[in-house]
Structure formats: C-alpha cells, structure tokens
Amino acid sequence: MSSIENQADFSQDIHQIWTELYKKLWPQVEQYACQDYLDGAEILDLPKDCVPTVQFLNNAITPRTGWQVERTSVRYTDAVPWYKKFAQRIFLITNYMRSWDEIDWTPEPDMWHDVFGHLPFMVHKHYADLEDLFAPAFLAAKTDEQRDNIKRLAWYSTEFGLIREKGEIKLFGAGLISGSEELDNVIADTVPTRPFTIENVIKHDKAVWEHNQILFVIDSIDELTEELNRYFAPIMAQEEPVVNL
Secondary structure, three states: OOOOOOHHHOOHHHHHHHHHHHHHHHHHHHHHEOHHHHHHHHHHOOOOOOOOOHHHHHHHHHHHHOOEEEEEOOOOOOHHHHHHHHHOOEEEEEOOOOOHHHOOOOOOOOHHHHHHHHOOHHHOHHHHHHHOOHHHHHHHOOOHHHHHHHHHHHHHHHHOOEEEEOOEEEEOOHHHHHOHHHHHHHHOOOOOEEEOOHHHHOOOOOOOOOOOOOEEEEOOHHHHHHHHHHHHHHHHOOOOOOOOO
C-alpha cells in the first residue's frame, strides 16, 4: 500500500484537476444527486481546492460507520485485493488521478471518483451496511460466473445506479456522480432505464470502456439490500443461486 499521507505528496497539477472537477461537477451534483449523497457531502465537507488527506477522510468516516480509508497503488483491473480489503471494512482509494484529457470521462476509477463519488455515502451506517454485503459474497463465490455477477450487481448499483426519490430519478452511483459525461447522459434522459432486479442486471456486462448503454433504478437502499441478498444468501450458504432468466 502507498505511504501517501498528505497533500504535499501530490503535484500541484493533481490539486488543480481536483479543483476544476469540483467546480465543474458540484452544481449538477447538488441538483441531481440523491439525498443520502447530499447529506453525506455536507458531513464530509470535502475541500474544494485540493485532494483531501486520508486522516481528514477517516476523521469523518470511521467514527460514524467503522470503515477506514486507505490509499493504494493497486489498479482497478484486479478485483481480488479490493474485495479482501472491503471485507476488513477498508475502502481503498487509488493514488491515480485522471489527466486533463480525460477530465470529463475516464474508463478507470481514479482518486476523484473514489473520494468525491463514493465517500460522502460512507458516513451513513445504512449505506456502509450495504457495502458490507459485497465482499463476503464475492470471496465465498465458487465460480467465475458468480464473481462476475457480483461485480455486475455492484457496477449497476453503487457505481452506476439510479434511485427514485419522491417520484424523481436521482443519481445514486458514484460513477454517475463523479463523471460529467455520464452524468450529462442521465440529465438528458438518453440512457434507457430498467428496474434493478437480479434477473435484469446480470444479463448486462459492465461498460468499462464506453458509456453505459442501460441503467437500473432502485426504490430504496432497503429494497436494494433485499434484492442483493436474494443472490448473495445462497452463495454464503454454499448453495447455487436460483435466477430465472
């Protein structure tokens, strides 16, 4: 794991990219993100003009949910180290930052995505409890198909999910909140949506190298938790999940 612990460990260019992303995205996020995110953003109170330190993040997150943040040089392509850390209630944030050329969309999650997109949620116990579901199921999975399905369920919920609040569709996934091009697609209503169910989601591979061509809508975190457990519980019990496609 990386030993980066303070803002001086990052270049001025990285801090400038953070500043530009915050200025560019926050007005839309404030209007279109779900209430859990907005409440969490107020609690976390991220700096607008520099990358926050791990200590800053943990001071807000750990007392509220028991999760800790840790920096890493492990890249997104290898899921196993990430899930092993998640099983310890450690949320990894990469030390990689997108370039100016990729400021509106990057195929690889960077520190902006990890911190701005995910961490405002992680001050809420009910959201941390949701995150607690994924790693045990992934690590207990017996087949590549099960592991791939678990990654799809995470992708189309905590990464690129939408949530219905008071009759309106709001941003729920960190990837939508932290990326202006995908966020714009949602605002413009150019992406088809479907209800989030196991059967609907696992038909679709993750859209890593392109914009998402379909998104899924949840009605609440409680209902999302119930739906995920429909697939995860048999895996945890070493049974084969039953999915009606």
